[in-house]
Amino acid sequence: VPADEALELGLIDSIATGDADALTLACSLAREAIASDGTLREDAAVTKAFRQRHAQLEEWRKPDPHFADDQLRSIIAHPRIERIIKQAHTVGRDVAVHRALDAIRYGFIHGFEAGLEHEAKLFAEAVVDPNGGKRGIREFLDRHSAPLPTRRPLISREQEQLLLEQKELLPIGSPFFPGVDRIPKWQYAQAFIRDPETGAAMHGDPIVAEKQIIIPVERPRANQALIYVLASEVNFNDIWAITGIPVSRFDEHDRDWHVTGSGGIGLVVALGEEARRQGRLKIGDLVAIYSGQTDLLSPLVGLDPMAADFVIQGNDPPDGSHQQFMIAQAPQCMPVLPDMTLEAAGSYILNLGTIYRALFTTLRVQPGRTIFIEGAATGTGLDAVRTAARNGLNVIGMVSSPSRAATVLSAGGKGAINRKDPAIANCFTRVPEDPSEWAAWEAAGHPLLEMFRAQNGGRLADYVVSH
Ligand SMILES: NC(=O)c1ccc[n+]([C@@H]2O[C@H](COP(=O)([O-])OP(=O)(O)OC[C@H]3O[C@@H](n4cnc5c(N)ncnc54)[C@H](OP(=O)(O)O)[C@@H]3O)[C@@H](O)[C@H]2O)c1
Structure with missing residues (x-):
């Protein structure tokens, strides 16, 4: 229950807002409740709440088997509760729900104190149950807990x-x-x-x-x-x-x-x-x-x-x-x-913000240098091409088709490499784990480097932007 609703329902007496805080507010309410001779002032908010709480406790201590038979049954049949119980069943939490309902029912039938005792017993059982608490804690720590019931308001x-x-x-x-x-x-x-x-x-x-x-x-x-x-x-x-x-x-x-x-x-x-x-x-x-x-x-x-x-x-x-x-x-x-x-x-803002940071904060690009941009015809890549070209860099973009190559050139790029070109299409493989295979792996990439040098006066790139 949000604080303002709790206030409206009378569950709480005040809320600390603005620069007030709960501790200071609680201390000042307590001070108002205690008279100079140490007795409680009956008209103070805290005293009233204190008296009311004790009166309620007396009420709660009395067994109420009629409630367990009648009203509790209809509460459990409420569509929201029914949905939660059904969800618990689907994900294998039946036993936990039964324990909780058992604790509530027992408390109403036998009174509050006996109910608390019974709840402690059920809790202890749940903790040592290999399919209960133990499994639950393990799944929680492994981040594999079964999902909980949802709380999204379902609007018909x-x-x-x-x-x-x-x-x-x-x-x-x-x-x-x-x-x-x-x-x-x-x-x-x-x-x-x-x-x-x-x-x-x-x-x-x-x-x-x-x-x-x-x-x-x-x-x-x-x-x-x-x-x-x-x-x-x-x-x-x-x-x-x-x-x-x-x-x-x-x-x-x-x-x-x-x-x-x-x-x-x-x-x-x-x-x-x-x-x-x-x-x-x-x-x-x-x-x-x-x-x-x-x-x-x-x-x-x-x-x-x-x-x-x-x-x-x-x-x-x-x-x-x-x-x-x-x-x-x-x-x-x-x-x-x-x-x-x-x-x-x-x-445009996230794309361009990302690229601004990549080019000017991370790479600190300088005009006159060459930049190689992967995925250069769309999204962040295209923004990188435009931004780098307008800041005086030679841009060569990697793309997957001639039409995407044309996009890079029309955005200010100086060249493009089509990664699907048969001369290089097979060179994009993982670095082998075995060091004896590294030389062959590097050699397979030479046609890509040659393609790049051919478009950049014989030189490779000063910077690379990759996804
Ligand atoms: N958009 C943003 O604001 C933003 C912000 C932060 C991070 N990112 C990250 O940046 C990446 C790209 O995002 P985007 O928005 O620019 O997406 P996008 O427009 O879909 O671009 C993805 C590019 O990847 C290329 N590509 C696909 N498969 C490839 C492969 N096997 N080898 C090389 N290139 C390949 C594609 O170009 P070709 O097929 O033509 O090569 C395509 O242009 C994503 O991982 C995204 O999460 C994006």
Whole structure:
């Protein structure tokens, strides 16, 4: 239960917000409760909570077999609980669920103290059970735990229709006027998900694994902006994340959905307190969104943003730009370059940012030198060709067809090598493990070097960009 809901439900008395903290707040409440003579002040919030808690404990201690028979049965039959029990059965956690239900039922029938004792006994049994705690701990440490039940809100067609009518969900492509239109509670997103039945990660071919889902719209925290996305790029990251190759992103966060998309363009619709105070961004601004996020408060952030817990939204964290209302850190929001379509402005930043860093931070390229670029006719490779050529380098690109070679030349390249050319097509093999085979392996690559020298005045490259 989120803190504000817990407050509304009366489960808690206050929340420490802003510059208040829980310890200071708790101490000041305790001070208010204790009178100068050391007795409790009956009108203080803490005293009231203390008295209420003790009264409740008395109540809880009494056995209530009627509840176990009647209400507990209907709670267990609730569709949400039923779904969790079914999921536990699918992944082989029946015994654990039975133990938990047994502990609850026993407590109601025999009273709280006896219930706790019974729970301790069941827990001890579970810990030593070779198919229970022992297996569970081993699987957890090996990162092979069976999936847990999902918590994604499952919106039915009828609920979706109702939300659309109430304008708590907007059809994709709806006009939205920041500051004028109400921010809806729900939104459409493109994501890959955990199976709601089994909890298993549903990776696969993007065309089937990426799904349209309905998720809540989040509110920005202090340094963040909420953005209504107008256009969003499709990037190689999406493919890695959706296919789960080389790793499943679900192993890195505990959301049951992962919204793809690494950057785009959109309108600022809400700002956190600090972002608003800074004044650079305002509601209604059109911004291009860079997908790189950092720990903004890290002391290393000024040294190199990539040293401060750098992640790419949509690839690492599950809140990418393929959703209607995305959260971005304020520094991710960039001015939009003039003379660009919305689609173009929403799709170049990650590619170009990656290449800028490769060329100018890592390689520190100098004009007049030669650079060899792999995958030179598409994506990052093509941006590398354009950027290097415009900075005065001789660019030779590796491609897989004559038409891709033409793309490299038209982007400013001086030459191209077709890796499918029969003269070299078979030279791209692994370095043999046996050192006695190394000389032959190197010799097989000579035609590639010759092809390169022939296009570069007899010289090899000063720099190489490879994927
Ligand atoms: N896009 C980004 O913003 C970004 C950011 C960080 C990292 N990356 C990483 O950079 C890599 C490329 O991303 P991208 O967006 O540029 O993808 P892309 O547009 O699909 O480019 C991949 C290139 O790889 C080449 N290629 C395919 N098989 C090859 C092989 N066997 N040998 C040599 N080249 C081969 C292809 O060119 P030919 O078939 O013509 O040779 C193609 O141009 C990915 O690993 C991606 O994760 C991308």
